[in-house]
Amino acid sequence: MDYDLATIWALIIAFAVFVYVVMDGFDLGLGILFPLFRTKRDRDVVMNSVAPVWDGNETWLVLGGGGLFAAFPLAYAVLMPALYTPIIAMLLGLVFRGVAFEFRWRSLRERNRWDLAFFLGSLIATLAQGIALGAILQGVAVEGRAYAGGWWDWLTPFSVLTGLALVTGYALLGATWLVMKTTGELRDQAYRLSRWLLLAMLIAIVAVSAATPFLSYDYSERWFAWPNVLATAQVPLAVAIVTALLLRALTQRRDYQPFLLTLCLFALSYAGLGISIWPYVVPRSITVWQAAAPESSQLFMLVGVAILVPIILVYTAWAYWVFRGKVDPDSGYH
Amino acid sequence: MFESLDPVVLARAQFAFTVSFHIIFPAFSIGLASFLAVLEALWLWTGREVFINLFNYWLKIFAIAFGMGVVSGIVMSYQFGTNWSVFSDKTGPVLGPLMAYEVLTAFFLEAGFLGVMLFGLKRVGPKLHFMATLMVAIGTLMSAFWILSANSWMHTPAGYAVNADGQFVAADWFKLIFNPSFPYRLVHMVLAAYLTTSLVVGAVGAYHLLKNSRQPGARMMFSMAMWMLMIVAPIQIFAGDLHGLNTLEHQPAKVMAMEGHYQSHPDGAPFILFGLPDQDAAVVRYALEIPKLSSLILKHSLDAPLAGLDTVPREDWPPVPITFWSFRIMVGLGLLMAALGFLGLWVRWRGRLYDSRPTHRFALMMGPAGFVAVLAGWVTTETGRQPFTVFGLLRTVDSVSPLAAPAVASSLIAFVIVYFAVFIAGTVYILRLMAHPPHHGEEGPPGETPARAAGITPAPAIATRRLG
Numbered sequence: 133m134d135y136d137l138a139t140i141w142a143l144i145i146a147f148a149v150f151v152y153v154v155m156d157g158f159d160l161g162l163g164i165l166f167p168l169f170r171t172k173r174d175r176d177v178v179m180n181s182v183a184p185v186w187d188g189n190e191t192w193l194v195l196g197g198g199g200l201f202a203a204f205p206l207a208y209a210v211l212m213p214a215l216y217t218p219i220i221a222m223l224l225g226l227v228f229r230g231v232a233f234e235f236r237w238r239s240l241r242e243r244n245r246w247d248l249a250f251f252l253g254s255l256i257a258t259l260a261q262g263i264a265l266g267a268i269l270q271g272v273a274v275e276g277r278a279y280a281g282g283w284w285d286w287l288t289p290f291s292v293l294t295g296l297a298l299v300t301g302y303a304l305l306g307a308t309w310l311v312m313k314t315t316g317e318l319r320d321q322a323y324r325l326s327r328w329l330l331l332a333m334l335i336a337i338v339a340v341s342a343a344t345p346f347l348s349y350d351y352s353e354r355w356f357a358w359p360n361v362l363a364t365a366q367v368p369l370a371v372a373i374v375t376a377l378l379l380r381a382l383t384q385r386r387d388y389q390p391f392l393l394t395l396c397l398f399a400l401s402y403a404g405l406g407i408s409i410w411p412y413v414v415p416r417s418i419t420v421w422q423a424a425a426p427e428s429s430q431l432f433m434l435v436g437v438a439i440l441v442p443i444i445l446v447y448t449a450w451a452y453w454v455f456r457g458k459v460d461p462d463s464g465y466h
Numbered sequence: 467m468f469e470s471l472d473p474v475v476l477a478r479a480q481f482a483f484t485v486s487f488h489i490i491f492p493a494f495s496i497g498l499a500s501f502l503a504v505l506e507a508l509w510l511w512t513g514r515e516v517f518i519n520l521f522n523y524w525l526k527i528f529a530i531a532f533g534m535g536v537v538s539g540i541v542m543s544y545q546f547g548t549n550w551s552v553f554s555d556k557t558g559p560v561l562g563p564l565m566a567y568e569v570l571t572a573f574f575l576e577a578g579f580l581g582v583m584l585f586g587l588k589r590v591g592p593k594l595h596f597m598a599t600l601m602v603a604i605g606t607l608m609s610a611f612w613i614l615s616a617n618s619w620m621h622t623p624a625g626y627a628v629n630a631d632g633q634f635v636a637a638d639w640f641k642l643i644f645n646p647s648f649p650y651r652l653v654h655m656v657l658a659a660y661l662t663t664s665l666v667v668g669a670v671g672a673y674h675l676l677k678n679s680r681q682p683g684a685r686m687m688f689s690m691a692m693w694m695l696m697i698v699a700p701i702q703i704f705a706g707d708l709h710g711l712n713t714l715e716h717q718p719a720k721v722m723a724m725e726g727h728y729q730s731h732p733d734g735a736p737f738i739l740f741g742l743p744d745q746d747a748a749v750v751r752y753a754l755e756i757p758k759l760s761s762l763i764l765k766h767s768l769d770a771p772l773a774g775l776d777t778v779p780r781e782d783w784p785p786v787p788i789t790f791w792s793f794r795i796m797v798g799l800g801l802l803m804a805a806l807g808f809l810g811l812w813v814r815w816r817g818r819l820y821d822s823r824p825t826h827r828f829a830l831m832m833g834p835a836g837f838v839a840v841l842a843g844w845v846t847t848e849t850g851r852q853p854f855t856v857f858g859l860l861r862t863v864d865s866v867s868p869l870a871a872p873a874v875a876s877s878l879i880a881f882v883i884v885y886f887a888v889f890i891a892g893t894v895y896i897l898r899l900m901a902h903p904p905h906h907g908e909e910g911p912p913g914e915t916p917a918r919a920a921g922i923t924p925a926p927a928i929a930t931r932r933l934g
Contacts, residue, residue: 187536188578191574201547203562205562205633213869217877224884227541231888234895238895242891278552280868429560429636440570444570451581
């Protein structure tokens with residue numbers, strides 16, 4: 133059988149990044165929404181709804197980055213300097229919000245400070261991730277085997293747009309997560325927020341989708357050329373259907389549906405990105421085959437991924453199962 | 467304003483700073499995770515309350531230390547790309563898979579079971595909870611395995627070939643992973659982590675014994691820590707010696723720098739106890755020497771000839787003063803640790819373990835010694851590898867990203883500010899927890915009934931209450 137390791141690895145990394153986006157997405161979203169919850173009790177519930185799992189969620193980011201380093205070292209070596217500032221900003225944001233999970237319990241007096249750190253850290257990390265995505269989409273200057281652009285190339289109206297879009301998307305994930313995990317007034321608030329954020333996310337999806345094809349001839353060709361358009365048109369169509377279902381689920385005050393449908397929206401947007409980018413790993417410059425690590429490396433890791441990722445998914449699912457159901461305001465270990 | 471600065475120096479400073487901060491937390495959490503597993507096992511086995519109280523006491527400290535380790539570790543995983551992109555391109559095919567395996571076998575295991583370990587005792591019952599604790603402890607050790615394999619490969623590269631793009635590629639994964647210095651480095655580091663944790667646990671025990679020598683938790687902590695030190699410190703000295711001999715075989719220039727041997731000694735080298743190495747003049751000033759001892763330690767013979775840095779091209783010299791001094795700090799602290807372990811044994815034999823105030827004061831002072839020794843050890847080995855990132859094959863100056871000095875300088879400043887703010891706060895919180903003695907019914911995972919009743923029977927909670 134003819135197989136193509138580089139493609140397999142591109143799919144694995146795409147999978148890791150997607151799992152990261154939806155898993156850390158909702159807990160970053162909670163950070164973004166944090167200032168909207170005014171009482172200590174509400175904030176404790178919001179924190180407790182993710183405290184047992186956030187660390188596992190963030191590990192997928194390390195797998196995405198580490199996998200890129202291992203499977204496509206050239207792409208990693210080009211992209212990281214190109215995205216220097218957003219990456220550093222993201223890391224510092226994640227430092228603040230990560231420690232806030234433990235620190236905010238340690239001192240009543242300093243709680244507000246760590247709540248603020250949780251909010252700002254989540255917001256900055258999300259903005260930086262969205263901006264990095266936009267910067268990758270718009271293309272990266274490469275010469276030889278190194279980044280050849282300037283230090284501010286990543287900052288454009290388009291990347292700011294993708295940054296804001298991701299903030300909106302994560303916030304929607306966070307709000308629908310709360311619908312699923314909370315009760316009473318907090319849940320009512322989450323329903324209201326979800327409606328507004330759904331509207332905002334739709335606007336963001338439309339704006340990013342409208343802007344992307346104009347970044348380069350390739351993108352528009354890929355989306356609009358006949359007969360490609362027959363296939364690609366399914367993506368916006370599906371987005372419309374999922375949105376309608378999501379709106380209905382919110383009106384009917386369903387528990388689980390809103391979160392799961394939001395995940396569908398993310399999957400569709402992600403597929404849209406895939407259509408735009410493939411087969412580049414650094415758009416316009418380096419394809420997955422050019423960046424691929426030698427076969428010995430990709431095969432060696434493939435064994436590990438094939439055996440270990442299913443096991444990881446099983447025990448991660450178990451951890452979520454242990455903490456299933458609505459959050460009791462009086463639980464926690466602190 | 468930063469244009470005159472050298473981006474390579476800045477990138478090195480940034481890496482040294484972030485990795486130094488990071489290494490402290492794994493060194494602590496590797497040992498602490500194992501300690502927690504032992505405490506929970508003892509609790510399950512004996513049913514004695516003191517063990518679950520200690521478990522819950524140290525669990526809260528572990529949670530803070532682990533959180534700081536995670537966030538500073540994520541920074542490390544991206545720093546290769548941002549500041550060392552040429553290094554990443556060239557070594558990615560060999561080091562990348564090792565780090566990917568670390569993520570797959572260690573990080574996910576730790577993170578996946580951490581939530582259950584911290585919050586899940588009443589939900590899953592003591593047995594499953596113990597399994598979660600064990601998984602976290604195993605995860606920390608697996609992490610050490612892979613990261614030290616990757617690090618050792620940079621010191622003693624093996625099992626590789628170089629392809630047309632100038633990348634290192636694997637020729638033999640087994641040789642690559644189990645490269646010549648790896649077994650020594652792994653043992654040395656894991657023992658260091660256990661020592662570090664015993665010293666901290668011993669110091670906290672001693673602190674509370676000084677205030678109240680009848681405190682049961684403090685007695686147990688102090689006793690366990692003294693046993694651990696007495697056993698591990700001598701093993702560590704032995705392992706360190708073997709590691710040194712291995713380094714002499716594979717990285718002689720590093721040992722020359724550690725020993726301060728600028729000159730070759732054809733008929734027996736002295737051991738320089740103290741002195742001020744002068745890199746420009748290539749001499750150690752004010753040296754206090756013991757004749758022939760260096761040859762005895764390194765070659766196990768008084769008159770064995772020992773080569774010095776004069777046999778190594780000048781451009782390949784490591785910075786001697788840093789390596790020389792950090793090595794002495796590490797060894798000195800190691801000897802003090804062994805002394806404390808034997809002092810503990812002596813006062814125990816005399817029946818004075820819990821009321822020998824000088825011993826408690828000594829143990830209290832030694833509390834941070836493990837961290838200092840770990841840092842000093844890392845400085846010795848990493849500075850001793852210079853001027854290479856991959857020893858003998860890839861120079862540090864050829865590893866760096868095409869960086870602009872202002873970008874690195876500003877990110878360095880940001881890291882310094884953020885790390886100091888965050889990690890000082892974390893240290894303060896840990897110290898505050900340590901200031902209270904572990905008491906009866908220490909709050910850990912709380913609640914008499916399962917926190918979320920839906921679909922879960924209260925049986926585990928009842929079992930816990932009976933056992934506790």
